[in-house]
Amino acid sequence: MVHWRGNHSSPVFGVVAVRLTIRTITVGVAQEHPVGGAELREAAGVAHRLGARFAESGYEVQTVRLATQPVFGQVPDLAPYATRLQRLMDDEGIGHLSLGPAQAARPDFDLNRLAEIAGMLAACEALSCTVQIATSEHGARVAAAMAAARVVGELSAATPKGVGNFRFAVLAEVGPGHPFFPAAYHEGPSTFSLGLQSAGVVAEALRAIPGEPDPAKITERVRGALAEHVLPVVRLAEKLATEVGRPFAGIDLSPAPHGDTSIGRAIEHAIAGPFGAPGTLSTAAAITQALRTVPVSQVGYCGLMLPVMEDTVLARAWESGGIDLHRLLAYSAVCGTGLDTVPLPGDTPVEEVARLLMDVAALAVRLRKPLSARLFPVPGAGPGDRTDFGSPYLVDVRLPG
Template structure:
């Protein structure tokens, strides 16, 4: 009898640990972070092109919401801004981008003006212009620091200059939230600020948001093989559903579908750190975090849909409430994030830095990210946020609505006081 009871007990535990959802439990579905429309504009047609994009984005949101996917806010990415500001005086270029922002806000839509430098031998004048733009207009932009030809060392130095100057010229250094130094990133990624394209426009891509989906799987499966298997199956199911909607949109509108980025991006309490902690049974940054990072990335990249963007794992320190808490506690560091980036895709995102960080130190961080991306041929980005007037050990005071306050940590290798 005792043996029978033990057998039944173990069977009950096995069922509880399985992938079957308890009766009455709500399905945990991914949200759509954004649908990003890629357009080509000039000084004469920008208003009509933005309006056309917004009509498409409204239809995309409606279709995705009806298919059971919440969110799907609209974003617009233009071709690289040096193409349509060439020959303008700096003040006129800033004013023109302001007009683009005003037109996009009627949607309302986010706006990304693309890359200041695509190749390492590009003119650096647009970089100085970008500092002017980002310090005065709420748009996103980026700069490419590595591609298949190699690492862009000149671009890395220019990106470091942008980051340092924006920290000095925008309130609280907030403008750096809208700038990314991107390495090995292909066109048509839907996530900001690393989104860009070099084509003729009328294209779109979809960014999914699934940290809670990962958490649901990891709470049920801590065996690495089983966790990867079930996460792959779950993400495959949802991405295929989204792709069906995307392909129907492409057929009915004439816009070109460029793919899905199913990176399970977190936001606030929808935490990727919480998901990973369910798997490892310890704070984020503990042993096993690298394994969890690899499992998530392999599962995302196993989805049989057209993939774009990062398609891996993001670790945005200040966009995830639990990541921000663990960063303050010191359970992971800048070096930890670089280590995790070896098995995932994403990079160094919303990392707060001491306000006195130098341009050279920023360039070295960007160089590390670019090397890692180039060596392993994977898309990585750096979004670094120096905190003006703040030192290691002090709290951040960035005013962005999605940024959680945390403690500024010293740079790796810094001597303790």
């Protein structure tokens, strides 16, 4: 992981100092596959330069990443190409490269191509990719959901403790330009975009109004806090765009959590109760309304991320039964990104995984909003067992009994 540290913090409404972390600077690669080494090295250089410049301005930058056009349909044999890309990323010191989605919602897409994904991701730890099973043009393709569910199971078996599913997601209605992985992919001229780890900003904003029942006041508070933090980031990004010769595409204001930097805790402040209690859904909707009305150029989800195993409060709620798959889907209808880093028993049938994916797809198509699913069948684990991923990105949880 490339990691720069600055020393930037700013007050929420002039009261509480919170450090704003940039989760990702994602540089889009315009060239078609196979992408040449010179093009990737140039994009990597831009990413590193942006990371260093944001750090010099006082911001902590967790990662810089590259996203390409969808590789499926452009390269007939993925394995040797993926190996070459992995070596290039190792040489350039970049640990995250998204190859984009297989557009499996299209009725003419050959679903046999998906059989290549698990082996490719197991062998190449810098790479991510996705499968799109639903779009407004084609609707949801049941056969694609089943094929994608098989990939989930194959990755679970092919990678230690099933952690390979961290770099694979199933998409519905997700377009290009997202900075967050693994959903990111690129179209058009080369640009860069930003994703923030701003759950702490939202939490501090709502700490001051505990138990607030009025969604409009929650929206106002969060919008003001985010604007105060985000506007300087955007101004700097626009300045750096000229410096590096790549347009700034925009910012995904989804307040990504990480461990104790928790979006779950933000909602608990607002409802003065445990996450999942009455008021959770309306608060999630109010926060999302705040995100979408901050006056900056926006890309990506710009919704509330509720990743179960990336947030200590959400992990606790999952263990206790305060949230489950059905509640997470309900919250996604008003706010979020779908089913994210959700652990499942290792013996979950592929048909059941496919039905979950179809639920996400149905919601995305009906609401015309981008949703995705990252599901983690944990090999050998059943109800009551605790995960043990040993990953700095994931919070271990006990599977509900």
